[in-house]
Amino acid sequence: MYVSSQQNQYLKQFRQVMTHPFFTGECPQCEQQLQLVDRVIGQSHCPNCGWTDEAED
Ligand SMILES: [Zn+2]
Secondary structure, eight states: OOOOHHHHHHHHHHHHHHTOHHHHSBOTTTOOBOOGGGOOTTTOBOTTTOOBOOOOO
C-alpha cells in the first residue's frame, strides 16, 4: 500500500497522541506511571527514562 510521507507523518502523530501519557497515564517508552503534572501535552517528560513529548523545533 502506498502511503505518502504526509500521511505517514499524520499516522505517526496520531499514534503519538493515542499513546500519550495524558491519555494512558504512563510513559509510552518504559510504561512508568506518570504524575498528572508530567502528563501535560507538549510538556510531558518521564523522570524514569527521560522520554519527552516536546517538539523538536
Ligand atoms: Zn519512561
